[in-house]
Amino acid sequence: MKHLIIFGPPGAGKGTQAEKISQEFNYKHLSTGHVLREAINKKDDLSKKIIEIMNKGSLVSDDIVNEIIKQQAKDNKNKKFVFDGYPRTLEQAKYLDTLINQKDISLFNLIVSPEEVIKRLSLRKRDDDEESNIKRRLEVYHNNTDPILSYYKESDRLYKINGEGDIEEVFKRLKNLITN
Ligand code: AMP
Numbered sequence: 001m002k003h004l005i006i007f008g009p010p011g012a013g014k015g016t017q018a019e020k021i022s023q024e025f026n027y028k029h030l031s032t033g034h035v036l037r038e039a040i041n042k043k044d045d046l047s048k049k050i051i052e053i054m055n056k057g058s059l060v061s062d063d064i065v066n067e068i069i070k071q072q073a074k075d076n077k078n079k080k081f082v083f084d085g086y087p088r089t090l091e092q093a094k095y096l097d098t099l100i101n102q103k104d105i106s107l108f109n110l111i112v113s114p115e116e117v118i119k120r121l122s123l124r125k126r127d128d129d130e131e132s133n134i135k136r137r138l139e140v141y142h143n144n145t146d147p148i149l150s151y152y153k154e155s156d157r158l159y160k161i162n163g164e165g166d167i168e169e170v171f172k173r174l175k176n177l178i179t180n
Helices: 014-025 032-039 045-056 062-075 090-099 114-123 131-151 167-178
Strands: 003-007 028-031 081-084 105-111 158-162
Touching (some): 003 014, 003 131, 014 028, 014 081, 032 045, 032 062, 032 081, 062 090, 114 131, 158 167
Parallel strands (some): 003 081, 028 081
């Protein structure tokens, strides 16, 4: 099986689906957002800076995020990864190329309308889920992700997935592609 990257705007269900994939197929679920939220429980200056960036809905620097990926790759050498929230910039995608051959990756783009995203995120209660912030994160997402999708467009394993509907339905769509 291939490593997987799940793209999709905030609220598309990347985390939920990545978690289901990791359980069903024994993948290592790697959410950079999750690792960052865990890391910033420390009250040092760097943590405070990262919290500020995340609460604004901006992206944490490529260096910090790539370092997380490097460490996780080192700690989970024989695992297949399902990446959730990474790569978020072209620089990160290029960095990932140095760790994993693109031929060994399948990419899923979860498509969810902006209206549905806003609806879902207003039900979730995370510190960075304020409404003004949601719009900014959607903007940041598209500005950064559209070039990444172009970067991978030569891949014959980049799939668009309908991310609307219930969790099990979306999972079934993904499962069909993973096991193919
Ligand atoms: P997420 O849990 O994926 O929605 O990420 C929450 C926040 O963490 C984002 O709004 C960013 O501030 C930060 N973050 C997560 N992943 C990345 C990444 N790959 N690059 C930069 N910032 C990230």
